[in-house]
Amino acid sequence: MTNSKFLENLIAGSCDKMQEVRQHIALAAPYPVNVLAIGPTGSGKELIAKGIHKLSARTGKFIAVNAAAIPAELLEAELFGYEKGAFTGADKSRKGKVEEAANGTLFLDEIGDMPFSLQAKLLRVLETKTVQKIGSEKSIPVDFRLVCATHTDIGELARQGKFRADLLYRIAVYTIENPPLAERTEDLEELMTVLSMRLKKTETKIKPATFDAEAMGFLRAYSWPGNIRELANFLQKCSVLFSGQTLSVEKIKPLMPNFETGEPSEVTQASLWDDPPVSSQAAERLTLSNGFDASNINNFSDYFSSNQPLNLRQFLSDIEEKLITSALQQSDGSVESAAQKLGLSSEDLLEKIKLYAVMNRSLGK
Numbered sequence: 001m002t003n004s005k006f007l008e009n010l011i012a013g014s015c016d017k018m019q020e021v022r023q024h025i026a027l028a029a030p031y032p033v034n035v036l037a038i039g040p041t042g043s044g045k046e047l048i049a050k051g052i053h054k055l056s057a058r059t060g061k062f063i064a065v066n067a068a069a070i071p072a073e074l075l076e077a078e079l080f081g082y083e084k085g086a087f088t089g090a091d092k093s094r095k096g097k098v099e100e101a102a103n104g105t106l107f108l109d110e111i112g113d114m115p116f117s118l119q120a121k122l123l124r125v126l127e128t129k130t131v132q133k134i135g136s137e138k139s140i141p142v143d144f145r146l147v148c149a150t151h152t153d154i155g156e157l158a159r160q161g162k163f164r165a166d167l168l169y170r171i172a173v174y175t176i177e178n179p180p181l182a183e184r185t186e187d188l189e190e191l192m193t194v195l196s197m198r199l200k201k202t203e204t205k206i207k208p209a210t211f212d213a214e215a216m217g218f219l220r221a222y223s224w225p226g227n228i229r230e231l232a233n234f235l236q237k238c239s240v241l242f243s244g245q246t247l248s249v250e251k252i253k254p255l256m257p258n259f260e261t262g263e264p265s266e267v268t269q270a271s272l273w274d275d276p277p278v279s280s281q282a283a284e285r286l287t288l289s290n291g292f293d294a295s296n297i298n299n300f301s302d303y304f305s306s307n308q309p310l311n312l313r314q315f316l317s318d319i320e321e322k323l324i325t326s327a328l329q330q331s332d333g334s335v336e337s338a339a340q341k342l343g344l345s346s347e348d349l350l351e352k353i354k355l356y357a358v359m360n361r362s363l364g365k
């Protein structure tokens with residue numbers, strides 16, 4: 001497959017802005033420059049990073065780390081690794097993501113949320129091209145391509161002294177801007193086709209729903225604050241409820257309760273939890289990825305009366321993920337005290353946090 005065909009398959013959209021995005025990826029990929037992808041949440045920044053990795057011909061892995069989803073205390077260990085005994089719970093030594101990305105690409109998502117103290121450590125790694133595990137004096141040489149992403153105005157953060165300017169210069173050698181979906185609604189149908197095809201592959205039991213002309217006009221006028229991710233979730237919800245049907249405005253309006261206000265629907269917000277940090281209220285309410293509010297155990301009878309199919313395994317892991325998030329928030333990110341709250345060892349909790357980060361990635365969330 002040619003590079004441009006590969007990118008068109010990876011990142012759909014024919015509008016001028018998306019053509020430019022693909023051109024920038026193809027231009028920057030072969031050179032060892034650090035790339036910063038900017039754009040609102042759900043607009044496809046991770047896809048830009050994947051495109052760069054693929055076209056860079058680097059033989060190592062693509063390793064993604066979300067600085068906003070991992071508590072500050074854990075992030076350092078996650079990135080740089082640790083030696084046995086470096087802190088309570090470190091029963092064995094472990095490689096960090098930087099080392100795992102050797103000869104490949106490290107994707108640092110939501111870099112704007114990286115704690116200030118850690119920014120200095122990352123800068124050192126970039127300058128020396130070596131990494132030190134926590135609790136170790138040894139410098140390990142690492143060769144990795146860095147792609148960062150942020151939905152915040154990181155230049156403004158730097159002006160306010162909240163983000164290190166010297167690090168910003170290092171990570172933003174080449175900047176690629178991803179437009180919000182609202183600025184490319186001419187691509188809506190094309191995106192829906194691509195997302196429907198993906199849905200067919202992953203959810204073999206449901207047939208993607210389609211929309212009549214009036215409904216399409218309605219969807220084009222919506223602001224899509226959660227961007228392509230919100231569109232994908234919306235399409236999935238429509239297809240679960242109305243498998244294979246062509247939907248009218250009347251059918252879809254109740255599924256978009258916040259159409260007027262432009263706020264993402266609850267379903268979308270719940271599944272966006274790994275992007276912007278979730279409000280603790282949302283986490284405590286236990287709204288699951290299928291939009292069901294599981295905060296009151298008595299609600300479960302409602303669940304079955306709605307005739308929605310239930311995937312028990314997914315449902316329980318949703319609850320586990322929400323409880324872990326809440327426990328970490330209630331413990332100000334301390335893994336040790338969150339583990340106590342959950343009745344787990346720190347080591348087990350670390351494993352679970354990693355597992356969920358991995359699961360979210362593989363689901364393309």
Ligand SMILES: Nc1ncnc2c1ncn2[C@@H]1O[C@H](COP(=O)(O)OP(=O)(O)O)[C@@H](O)[C@H]1O
Nearest residue numbers: 011012041042043044045046047228229364365
């Ligand atoms: N142009 C696009 N074509 C196809 N799918 C897209 C496109 N942009 C985003 N997506 C999909 O939307 C979801 C969110 O994209 P992601 O790259 O994770 O966004 P961000 O990192 O900006 O929050 C993913 O499932 C991704 O595959």
Ligand SMILES: [Mg+2]
Nearest residue numbers: 042046109275
């Ligand atoms: Mg993202």
